[in-house]
Ligand SMILES: Nc1nc2c(c(=O)[nH]1)N[C@H]1C(S)=C(S)[C@@H](COP(=O)(O)O)O[C@H]1N2
């Protein structure tokens with residue numbers, strides 16, 4: 159058994175056929191779930207004693223949450239694996255922009271509304287604890303490098319979409335991204351290392367994908383420097399080149415942001 163629709167449930171104990179069925183039925187379940195009084199919902203989702211009952215319900219509710227939070231209608235999920243199938247030692251590749259030690263006073267800088275007239279003069283500066291304050295998601299999936307190797311790796315962090323919603327980022331209006339108003343989103347998100355030695359541009363559709371993470375954990379431990387400490391992008395719908403390590407700055411644009419490997423001849427989108 160190897161396939162799951164929930165990036166947050168890496169143990170993947172759902173029978174394969176049930177995955178598809180659940181997707182198809184999720185709207186029906188949503189109606190049923192909506193009919194369950196809130197108190198019972200909380201009792202089911204909070205009671206640790208009800209594990210046998212809780213898990214199937216939990217999965218249904220998570221599937222509904224995922225449907226509700228999908229920003230683009232054609233979003234499909236990358237295959238995930240049980241975390242125990244992940245490589246114990248993840249391969250390292252690429253040191254551009256991460257050759258110096260991580261600054262002790264590292265902060266994530268976000269330029270809120272690049273190009274917009276009402277752009278705040280001060281960028282937003284966040285700490286790793288601000289990222290950890292968001293719901294944590296873990297997943298194991300096949301990380302693919304364009305050079306021809308791949309490896310099942312187990313990553314943990316916050317969904318980029320949750321992050322953008324929580325901090326009202328990525329929109330022209332300055333409001334939180336809204337699945338019903340994707341036209342309000344900038345077309346691209348740009349990221350670069352603190353020294354600007356490596357940089358990527360990502361189409362917003364891929365950025366808002368539910369499996370795209372601002373990752374701070376690898377194999378359940380804080381990410382090490384060679385893998386992009388303290389915070390990196392994990393974007394399963396793209397090849398490794400877009401999975402920028404050691405994020406320093408994030409910005410938004412309707413123009414394609416500069417991209418390190420696109421400038422060196424690779425396809426800009428490098429999607430799977
Ligand atoms: N800052 C930075 N991020 C980077 C790279 C890099 O050279 N510098 N290389 C990319 C490439 S080509 C790959 S395959 C992955 C490798 O991530 P890993 O070292 O954690 O395996 O990081 C990507 N992100």
Ligand SMILES: [Mo]
Pocket residue numbers: 251302303304305398399
């Ligand atoms: Mo790569």
